[in-house]
Structure formats: structure tokens, C-alpha cells
Amino acid sequence: MSSQSAAAPAKLDGAVLKIAGVVVLGAIMSILDVTVVSVALPTFQKEFNATYAEVAWTMTAYTLALATVIPLTGWAADRFGTKRLYMAALLLFTIGSVLCATADSIGQLIGYRVLQGLGGGMLMPLGMTIMTRAAGPERIGRLMAVLGIPMLLGPIGGPILGGWLIDSYSWHWIFLINLPIGLGALIYAQIVLPADRPEPSESFDFIGMLMLSPGLALFLYGVSSLPEEQTLAANKVWIPMLVGAALVIGFIFYSFKPVHPLLDLRLLRNRNLTVAAITLAVFTVAFMGAGLLFPSYFLQIRGESTLHAGLLMAPQGIGAMVTMPIAGVLADKIPVGRTVPFALLLIAGGFYTFTQVGTDTSYLLLCGSLFVMGLGMGGTMMPIMTSALRTLTNHEVARGSTLLNILQQIAGSVGSAVMSVILTSELNGSPAIPGVTNPETGAPVTEAGLAMAAQSDPSIAASIPDPTLIERGLQFAADAFANTFTVGFVLMALTIVPALFLPRKHEESHLLDDENVPPVVLH
Structure with a gap:
């Protein structure tokens, strides 16, 4: 291990925390924009006179852009330097956000979301690279805990912030709010980010x-x-x-x-990275896929407002905030293979409650379960990342974090699609209402579909002469959610299997052992 790493202080000093602040700001913007837009879809339908399938592409286009640009990040970081590239990504994301607020049609909005995604896709892998190099191997666990903050704020703050901005102002502000944050992050980045020198240019693949x-x-x-x-x-x-x-x-x-491939799959020869990548992929499919349906249950089955649904999700974030700093410290002292499986057991335990949901399940029980899941989540994602990156050399960190981010994007998209298909299939099994069809598609209207629509629109409920129809429909819909959550629970339980192969002994870190990397100067 290098003398540089050996001399690193045990605690995160002010210079490193300043760098972490820049990275967290960028990550918050990127992650929040996924969840904030999710609550705005009904508003987009009304504003642009579009179908749900059309407005859903405002989220899908962003994800596609992320997946497209992430593979280029490792090469570009070597070619242009992490500071320049990070600031360019911040600028591109901010410009895309402002353009989104000016959109006059759903097509324009989708196009501008692609531009946003091209900037947002580079923020997370670049941020992980910058923070990992700044902290050194002995403090990477604590630093990953700091990077976990936006992972928590996105799912918690997104629905709350989006609901409040749309209700109090207009949908434009869910994008315009990124302008002051983005400009502040750019100035902050210019002042505190390490002055790095681009490495000799490798041939582009x-x-x-x-x-x-x-x-x-x-x-x-x-x-x-x-x-x-x-x-x-x-x-x-x-x-x-x-x-x-x-x-x-x-x-x-x-x-x-190639000597320098676009995505360096040779890194998977590193056992720790491979095991961590598999664990992370299965976890993301289960947790992110089913996790997106938790707010939908509160909105569509329980009839809560967007703001209230967001607040009901808050216990999950609170639980994660309790354990994430502890997990960060432990990851630097105890092998993650001894902690992560227990954290996954907590998540699975909390998840089980949602496999039993009905139309009147106690909020105290549900919020308590979300809190338990949060406790487990705080001890899962960042320690897995720590295990993956700890044994990489400084030169490999950018490409390793790129690989993990691509894996997360694919797993998250697959998980969301699979869970959505299962839920929709379950709901389509609801009895159809004789003689009633959807005016847009001509498809029969089911009892579950009508009941969920009535939960969000009181005028629909008032026009239904048979109140038992809503009761039957809601019960069927609640069962559909429970069955979908059961699939998520099984996948979450399966995540424990690869987690058992995570490192159970301390291994020497090679993060700063790459002699070809110039020293990082902290301001």
C-alpha cells in the first residue's frame, strides 16, 4: 500500500467533505429528476393532451440517454480530466432542465429529457471517481455513505417536492428548480474540485x-x-x-x-468486483422495481394525495439515514460479507408486510415496515459499492464505477418493466363491467380499473350507483399489488445468495498503488 494511503486520516477532513458536497449536489439533481417527473405524468397528460403511454416516455427517454452516455464516461474522464468533464456534465444537465421547462409539446419535452439524460448519465460515475480518489482506500466506506445521501433523497424527496411544486406553482418548476442548483454546483465545483491533469489520450474505441x-x-x-x-x-x-x-x-x-475497450470487462476478473456486481444487480431489480410501486399503492388503493404518498414513504429514508453512516464506518473496518447479508434480511423482513397488503392495512404497520427496509437499505448499497471499488487501482476506478452504473441502469429498467407487467397483468384479471368501455381505446373497463380511477377523481365515485362495485374493485386491485410485491420479496430473498460470497476477510486495497496516476492536489 502506498505511503499516501497509509498517511490518510481516519476521519473525513474538510477538503474531502467539500469535494463530497459538489458530488452530492450533482447526484441529487440527477436522481431527483427521475422521481420528481414520475409524479408529474398525470399533469403532462392534461397539459399536452397526451396518452399515459406517450408521457411515460419523458421518463424512459431520460433513462435511455443515461444508458447511452455512461459507457463513454470512463474514456472521457481519462481524456479530458474528471473536473472538466464533471463541470461540462453539470452544465449540460442544467441547460437541458431549462429547455424542458420551455417545452410546448410532449415531443419537445421528450427530446429535452434526452439532453438532460446525456448530462445526468455522467454525473454519478464521475462523482464516484472523484470522491474515491480524494479519500483514499482507508476512508472509501465512509465516503460511499456520503454518496448514499442522494440515493435516499431521490425516492423520498422527489414525490414530495414534485407534488408541492406542481400544486403550489406549475409543472415548469420541477425543471426550473435545477437552474439555481446547477449554477451553484458549477461555481462550487470550480472552487473546490481537485486540479487533475488529463492522462495521455488513449485511442477511442x-x-x-x-x-x-x-x-x-x-x-x-x-x-x-x-x-x-x-x-x-x-x-x-x-x-x-x-x-x-x-x-x-x-x-x-x-x-x-482492444487494448483500451469502451467498457473494460477485464475488471470482472477481480472476484470482489464480480460478486459485488451480481449482488447489486439482483438487489436493484428487486428493490428498485417493486419500490416504485409503493407510492402507487398509496395513491391508487388508499386514495392519498401525491404529497401525502410522498410523506408516507419518508420512514424508509429515515431508516436508511440511521444506518448509512454506521455502515460507512463499518465498511472500512469489517469486511462487507459479514454485514450486508444481515442488512438484506432486514429489507426482506420489511418487504414481507407488503405481500399481505389490503385496502385498509394499518399505516403504522406499513410505515414501520418501510422504516425497517430503510435500515437494511442503509447497510446494503454503499457497502456493496465499497467492496467493488476498494481493490481497484486509481486508474481503474473510473472504468469500474462506469461498469457498476451501467449495471444499475439495466437492472433498474428491467426491474421496473417486469414489476409493471406483473401488476398490469394481475389488474387485467379483474372482472369487466358489462357494457362499459374506455372511450380512448375501446377496451372493456374492469372493476379494479374503475375503482382506482374513482380513488383519484371523486366525481367518478359520485357517478357510480353501486358502491359495492368500488369495494370489490379496490379489493381486487389490492390483491394485485400484494401478488406483485410477493415477486419482489422472493427476488430480495434471492439477493442474499450472492451476498454470502462477498469478502469475509480484509484484503489490501490497491486504490492508490497505480504509479502512473499523477497526485491529486486538494484546495
Whole structure:
């Protein structure tokens, strides 16, 4: 281990915390923009006279842009330097946010969301690289705990902030709020980020880019179309999924040939990185996929407002805030293989409650379960990241974090699509109301569909002569949510299996052992 790392103080000093502040600001903007927009979809439908399937692409387009640009981040960080690239990503994201607020049509909004995603996709992997180099291997666990803050604030603060801005002002402000935050982050970054020198330019892997970026975008496009089409047989689903998968598989075989591939899969020879990546992928599919449905349960089954649904989700974040700082310290002292499996057991225990939800399940029980899940979440994601990055050299960190971020994007998209398909399929099994059809699609209206619509629109409930119809429909819908959560619970329990293979002994870190990396100067 280098003398530099050996001399690193045990606690995070002021210089490192200032750098962490810049990275957290950027990550908060990027992650918040996913959850804030999710509560604005009904507003977009009214404003742009669009269908739900059309406005849903405001979220999907952002995710596709993230997946497309993330593979380029590792190469670009080496070529241009992390500070310049991070500031460029902040600027691009901020400009995209302002343009979103000026959109006059749903098509324009989707296009501007792509621009936002191109900037946002680089913020997280670059931020992880900057923070990891600044702290050194002995403090990476505590630093990852700091980076976990935006991971918590996104799911908690997004629905609350989005609901408040839309109700009190207008939908434009969910994007305009990024302008002062983005400008502040740019100034802050210029002042406190380390002055790094770009490394000698490596040859850019154009062939890899032509396979991986379009491949990821096409595959995730097909996956994201699944909830809308409801079948793998739809051309909009299977054709892009097949072509995208073929391009990605082709890239996997090709990537071992170039000296400097776009995505360095050779890093997977590192056992710790591979085990952590598998654990992270299964965890993300289960938790992020089903986790997006928790607010929907409160909105559609319990009839809560957007703001109240967001507040009901807060116990999960509070629980994570309790354990995340502790987990960060422990990750630097105790091998994560001895802590993460227990944290996953907590999540699974809290998750189980949601497999039993009904139309009147106690909020005290649900909020208590979310708190327990939060306790487990605080001890899971960042320690896994710590395990993955600890044994990489300084030169490998940018590419390692890029690999993990791509994996998270794919797993999150797949998890969301799968859970949405399962829920929709369950809801479609509800009895149809004789003689009643949807005026837009002509499809029969089910008891569950009408009951959930009545929860959000009192005028619909007042026009239904048979009140037992709403009761039956809500009960069926609640059962559909419970069955979907059961799938998430099983996947969460399965996450414990790869977690058992995480390191159970301390291994020497090689983070600062790369002699080719110039020293980082902290201001």
C-alpha cells in the first residue's frame, strides 16, 4: 500500500467533505429528476393532451440517454480530466432542465429529457471517481455513505417536492428548480474540485461505441415498451430487445480484443468486483422495481394525495439515514460479507408486510415496515459499492464505477418493466363491467380499473350507483399489488445468495498503488 494511503486520516477532513458536497449536489439533481417527473405524468397528460403511454416516455427517454452516455464516461474522464468533464456534465444537465421547462409539446419535452439524460448519465460515475480518489482506500466506506445521501433523497424527496411544486406553482418548476442548483454546483465545483491533469489520450474505441451504446438503448427501449404492449410478441418489444441484445453480446466478445475497450470487462476478473456486481444487480431489480410501486399503492388503493404518498414513504429514508453512516464506518473496518447479508434480511423482513397488503392495512404497520427496509437499505448499497471499488487501482476506478452504473441502469429498467407487467397483468384479471368501455381505446373497463380511477377523481365515485362495485374493485386491485410485491420479496430473498460470497476477510486495497496516476492536489 502506498505511503499516501497509509498517511490518510481516519476521519473525513474538510477538503474531502467539500469535494463530497459538489458530488452530492450533482447526484441529487440527477436522481431527483427521475422521481420528481414520475409524479408529474398525470399533469403532462392534461397539459399536452397526451396518452399515459406517450408521457411515460419523458421518463424512459431520460433513462435511455443515461444508458447511452455512461459507457463513454470512463474514456472521457481519462481524456479530458474528471473536473472538466464533471463541470461540462453539470452544465449540460442544467441547460437541458431549462429547455424542458420551455417545452410546448410532449415531443419537445421528450427530446429535452434526452439532453438532460446525456448530462445526468455522467454525473454519478464521475462523482464516484472523484470522491474515491480524494479519500483514499482507508476512508472509501465512509465516503460511499456520503454518496448514499442522494440515493435516499431521490425516492423520498422527489414525490414530495414534485407534488408541492406542481400544486403550489406549475409543472415548469420541477425543471426550473435545477437552474439555481446547477449554477451553484458549477461555481462550487470550480472552487473546490481537485486540479487533475488529463492522462495521455488513449485511442477511442469507436467500434465498441457503435455496438454498446446503441445496443443498450435498443434493449432498454424494448424492455420499457413491455408494460405498454403487455406482450413480448409485440414488434415494438421483441425486435429492439433482440437487436439490442445481439449488439451487447457482440460487444462482450469484442471487448477483450482492444487494448483500451469502451467498457473494460477485464475488471470482472477481480472476484470482489464480480460478486459485488451480481449482488447489486439482483438487489436493484428487486428493490428498485417493486419500490416504485409503493407510492402507487398509496395513491391508487388508499386514495392519498401525491404529497401525502410522498410523506408516507419518508420512514424508509429515515431508516436508511440511521444506518448509512454506521455502515460507512463499518465498511472500512469489517469486511462487507459479514454485514450486508444481515442488512438484506432486514429489507426482506420489511418487504414481507407488503405481500399481505389490503385496502385498509394499518399505516403504522406499513410505515414501520418501510422504516425497517430503510435500515437494511442503509447497510446494503454503499457497502456493496465499497467492496467493488476498494481493490481497484486509481486508474481503474473510473472504468469500474462506469461498469457498476451501467449495471444499475439495466437492472433498474428491467426491474421496473417486469414489476409493471406483473401488476398490469394481475389488474387485467379483474372482472369487466358489462357494457362499459374506455372511450380512448375501446377496451372493456374492469372493476379494479374503475375503482382506482374513482380513488383519484371523486366525481367518478359520485357517478357510480353501486358502491359495492368500488369495494370489490379496490379489493381486487389490492390483491394485485400484494401478488406483485410477493415477486419482489422472493427476488430480495434471492439477493442474499450472492451476498454470502462477498469478502469475509480484509484484503489490501490497491486504490492508490497505480504509479502512473499523477497526485491529486486538494484546495
